[in-house]
Amino acid sequence: MSALGELRSLTQRRDSTNRKGKRPRTADNKVAAVFLAPWLIGLLGITVGPMVVSLYLAFTNYNLLQNPTFTGLANIQRMLSDERLAKSLGVTFTYVLVSVPLQLIVALAVAVLLDRGLRGLPLYRSIFYLPSLLGASVAIAVLWRLVFGADGLLNAFLANFGIEGPAWVSNPSTALGTIILLHVWTFGSPMVIFLAGLRQIPREFYEATSVDGASKWRQFTSITLPLLTPIIFFNLVLGIIGSFQSFTQAFIISGGGGGPADSTLFFSLYLYQEGFANFRMGYASALAWLLLLIIGAFTALNFWASKYWVFYDD
Amino acid sequence: MKNSMQRRMLAVTALSAVAIIGLAGCGISPGPSADATSPTTDAPVTLNLGWWGSDPRAKATEAAVGAFEKKYPNITVETSYSDWAGYWDRLATQTAGGDAPDVSQMDMTYLSSYASRGILADLGPVKNILDTSTIPKTVLDSGRVDGKLYAAPIGAAANGVVINTSLLDKYGIEIPDTNTWTWDDFNKIALEVTEKSKGAAHGVTPYQNDPFGLQIYARQHGEELWDARGKVTVSPKLVKEYFQTELDWVASGAAPSASQVSDNGGATITERDIATGKTAIFFTAAGAFNGLQAAAPDYKYIIGNWPTDSHTKPGFQYLKPTMYWAISAATEHPSEAALLVNFLINDRRVAKLFGTERGAPASPSLQKVIEPTLTPEGVQALDFSKLMTKEAGPAPAITPNGASGVSAILSRYNDQVLFGQTSPASAAKGFIDELQASIDAAG
Numbered sequence: 001m002s003a004l005g006e007l008r009s010l011t012q013r014r015d016s017t018n019r020k021g022k023r024p025r026t027a028d029n030k031v032a033a034v035f036l037a038p039w040l041i042g043l044l045g046i047t048v049g050p051m052v053v054s055l056y057l058a059f060t061n062y063n064l065l066q067n068p069t070f071t072g073l074a075n076i077q078r079m080l081s082d083e084r085l086a087k088s089l090g091v092t093f094t095y096v097l098v099s100v101p102l103q104l105i106v107a108l109a110v111a112v113l114l115d116r117g118l119r120g121l122p123l124y125r126s127i128f129y130l131p132s133l134l135g136a137s138v139a140i141a142v143l144w145r146l147v148f149g150a151d152g153l154l155n156a157f158l159a160n161f162g163i164e165g166p167a168w169v170s171n172p173s174t175a176l177g178t179i180i181l182l183h184v185w186t187f188g189s190p191m192v193i194f195l196a197g198l199r200q201i202p203r204e205f206y207e208a209t210s211v212d213g214a215s216k217w218r219q220f221t222s223i224t225l226p227l228l229t230p231i232i233f234f235n236l237v238l239g240i241i242g243s244f245q246s247f248t249q250a251f252i253i254s255g256g257g258g259g260p261a262d263s264t265l266f267f268s269l270y271l272y273q274e275g276f277a278n279f280r281m282g283y284a285s286a287l288a289w290l291l292l293l294i295i296g297a298f299t300a301l302n303f304w305a306s307k308y309w310v311f312y313d314d
Numbered sequence: 315m316k317n318s319m320q321r322r323m324l325a326v327t328a329l330s331a332v333a334i335i336g337l338a339g340c341g342i343s344p345g346p347s348a349d350a351t352s353p354t355t356d357a358p359v360t361l362n363l364g365w366w367g368s369d370p371r372a373k374a375t376e377a378a379v380g381a382f383e384k385k386y387p388n389i390t391v392e393t394s395y396s397d398w399a400g401y402w403d404r405l406a407t408q409t410a411g412g413d414a415p416d417v418s419q420m421d422m423t424y425l426s427s428y429a430s431r432g433i434l435a436d437l438g439p440v441k442n443i444l445d446t447s448t449i450p451k452t453v454l455d456s457g458r459v460d461g462k463l464y465a466a467p468i469g470a471a472a473n474g475v476v477i478n479t480s481l482l483d484k485y486g487i488e489i490p491d492t493n494t495w496t497w498d499d500f501n502k503i504a505l506e507v508t509e510k511s512k513g514a515a516h517g518v519t520p521y522q523n524d525p526f527g528l529q530i531y532a533r534q535h536g537e538e539l540w541d542a543r544g545k546v547t548v549s550p551k552l553v554k555e556y557f558q559t560e561l562d563w564v565a566s567g568a569a570p571s572a573s574q575v576s577d578n579g580g581a582t583i584t585e586r587d588i589a590t591g592k593t594a595i596f597f598t599a600a601g602a603f604n605g606l607q608a609a610a611p612d613y614k615y616i617i618g619n620w621p622t623d624s625h626t627k628p629g630f631q632y633l634k635p636t637m638y639w640a641i642s643a644a645t646e647h648p649s650e651a652a653l654l655v656n657f658l659i660n661d662r663r664v665a666k667l668f669g670t671e672r673g674a675p676a677s678p679s680l681q682k683v684i685e686p687t688l689t690p691e692g693v694q695a696l697d698f699s700k701l702m703t704k705e706a707g708p709a710p711a712i713t714p715n716g717a718s719g720v721s722a723i724l725s726r727y728n729d730q731v732l733f734g735q736t737s738p739a740s741a742a743k744g745f746i747d748e749l750q751a752s753i754d755a756a757g
Binding site for chain 2 (some may be wrong): 064067091149167169170171172193254255260262276277281309
C-alpha cells in the first residue's frame with residue numbers, strides 16, 4: 001500500500017464501535033470536547049489565527065511601527081526581482097539537499113554498526129543521541145562558531161600537523177559547510193529511529209541468505225535497505241521540512257548577518273532580517289507563505305515519489 | 315458523510331477562527347495617544363527605561379536611576395537593557411505590541427525612522443521640564459527631524475583613529491603625531507607593523523561597515539553621504555576609492571586577510587583585532603575609546619585625528635551624537651518621562667556616574683564637572699573631542715528614514731569586494747542604488 005493509501009485508511013471512520021453496548025455517544029463527545037478545549041484554543045489562538053493574519057499581512061506594507069497599508073501584489077512583484085531572495089533560496093536549497101541525505105547516511109551507517117549487538121549498546125546509543133538533543137540550541141551554535149573560528153579548536157588541532165587552516169566560519173566558501181557539518185553531527189534522532197527499524201527486520205531473512213552465500217553488502221542492499229525504506233522515507237520527509245526552517249544555527253554562526261557575503265543567508269534568516277531589521281514585516285509575511293508553499297511542494301514531491309521506492313510489506 | 319456533530323465542530327472551529335482573527339487584528343494598531351503637556355502630579359508613577367550597552371553602562375545607569383528615584387520619590391523606574399544587536403529588533407517589536415519603554419536610548423541610525431512614523435514624542439511641548447539649553451546647537455540639531463526635536467543627545471564624539479602604542483613600541487615604530495600626519499605616513503606605519511612583526515600583527519583594520527567612517531572619508535573629499543531630503547549624494551567614484559583603499563591594504567599586507575577583516579565586522583569589542591593585539595590601527599567613534607581600553611587592559615592606546623593629504627578639505631570632522639534619550643509618543647506619563655530625561659542629561663551626579671561611557675557629555679559645563687573623575691583614557695577621549703570641536707565643520711544631515719540598514723548594506727558590499735566577488739566600481743554603484751532604494755521605499 002502506498003503512503004497516501006496508509007494516510008487515507010487512518011483518517012477513514014471505523015464504524016465498528018457502535019455494535020455492542022448502548023453507551024450514548026454524546027456524553028463521550030462532551031468529555032472529549034472539554035479535554036480538547038485547551039489544545040484547540042492554543043491551536044487557533046497561537047497557530048491558526050496568526051497564520052491567517054500573516055496571510056493578510058503578506059499583501060500589505062507593514063513597518064511594525066504604524067498600521068499596515070494594503071498594497072495588493074506589490075510584495076510578490078518584489079519577490080520576483082529580489083536578488084538577495086534568490087541568493088538565500090540557493091543557500092537554503094544547497095543546505096537542505098546536501099545536509100539531509102548526508103545526515104541520514106551517517107545515521108544509518110552508525111545504526112547498522114550499533115545493531116551488531118555491541119556490549120554497552122545503551123551507552124553508545126545515548127552518546128550518539130546527545131548531540132541531536134543540543135544541536136539546535138544557541139549554546140552549541142556559539143560553541144561551533146568558536147571551534148571553527150580563525151583561532152578555534154580545529155585550527156589549533158590542525159596546527160599540530162603544521163596545517164594552517166582557514167577561518168572556516170568567516171570564509172564564504174566554507175561557512176555553509178560548517179553549518180552542514182553541524183546538522184550532520186546531530187544525526188542521533190534519525191539514528192535511534194533506524195535502530196528501532198533494524199530491530200524489526202526478521203533474523204530469518206539474514207540466516208536464509210547467508211546459507212545461500214550472500215555477502216554482508218548484498219544482504220544490506222537487498223534485505224535491510226528495502227525493508228527500511230518506510231523509515232528512511234519518514235526521516236527524509238521530516239528532515240526536509242525541519243531543515244528548510246533552520247534559523248538558530250545560521251543566525252549565531254553568521255552573527256545575524258547571513259554570513260560572509262550572504263553565504264549563510266538561510267531563508268528564515270532573510271525573512272527575519274526583512275521583518276525585524278528592515279521594517280518590512282509585510283514582505284516578511286509574504287516570504288513566510290512562500291516558504292510554506294516550497295515545503296509543501298517538496299513534501300508532496302516526496303509522497304508522490306515514495307510509491308516508486310518505498311516498500312510497505314503488508 | 316457529515317453528521318450534525320461534525321458540522322457543529324466545524325462551525326465552532328470556524329467561529330473561533332473568526333474571533334481569533336478579530337482579536338489579533340485589533341492588536342496591530344499601536345497608535346500614539348498621549349497628551350504631551352499633562353502636568354506632573356504626586357501620584358505614584360512607574361516609568362520604563364530601556365537602553366543598550368555592556369555591564370559597566372548598566373551599573374552606572376542603575377545608580378543614576380536610584381538617584382532619580384530618591385529625588386522624586388513618587389516615581390519608580392523599571393529598567394531593562396540588552397546588547398546593541400538585539401536592541402532594535404526588540405524595540406520595533408515592543409512598539410508594535412504597544413509596549414515600548416517610556417524612555418529609550420536612541421541612535422542616529424534609527425532616529426528618523428522612528429520619528430517620521432510618529433513613534434517618538436516631540437520634545438518641544440515639554441521644554442519647560444526638559445532643559446536642552448546646555449547642549450551646543452549643532453549637536454542639538456542632530457536630534458531634530460523636520461525641525462522638531464525628537465531626541466535629546468546624551469553625548470557627542472568625533473570619529474578618530476585609535477593606535478595601539480604598545481604594539482608600536484614593541485616593534486620599534488615611531489608613534490606619529492596625529493595632528494599633522496599624512497596618508498603616506500599612515501600607510502608607511504601600517505606596513506611597518508606587519509613587516510617588523512613578521513605577520514604576527516598587521517597594521518590596520520579597515521573601515522568596513524561603519525557609515526560614520528564613510529561619512530568622514532566622504533567629507534575629506536568634499537562630499538557627504540546624504541542630504542537632508544534623503545538623497546544619497548556620495549559619488550560612485552568616491553565609494554569605489556573607499557573600497558579600493560581597503561583592497562590595497564589587504565593586498566599590501568597592511569591589513570590582515572579578507573576573512574579576518576570580514577570577521578571583525580560582526581565581532582564584539584573584546585574580540586576585535588584592535589583589542590586582541592592583532593592589528594595596531596582602527597577607525598572608530600571616540601565614544602568607543604573607553605570601552606576599548608577597558609576590554610584590553612594589557613595594551614595602551616591613543617586616539618587621534620584622521621590623517622590628511624594635500625587634497626583634504628578642511629572641516630571634515632564633526633561631532634556626532636553618540637546616542638540620545640527619546641520619549642515614546644505613546645507614553646502615559648510624558649511629563650514624568652521628561653523629568654527623567656532632564657535628570658539624566660543635566661544632573662551633575664549622573665554626569666559623574668556616566669563619565670565618558672556614553673561619549674563625552676554634550677554640555678561643556680558637564681564636561682568640566684567630570685574631568686577630575688576621569689581615568690587617563692577618559693581624559694584622552696575628552697581632550698580629543700574638545701580638539702575636534704575646534705576643527706569641526708557643520709554637522710551633516712542625520713540618517714534619513716529608511717536608511718537604518720545602511721551598516722548592513724555597506725557590510726555586505728564590503729564583504730563582496732573583500733572576497734573578490736565584485737569589483738569596487740560595481741559594489742560602489744550597488745551600494746548607492748540599494749541605499750537609495752531603501753530610503754525611497756520607506757514610508
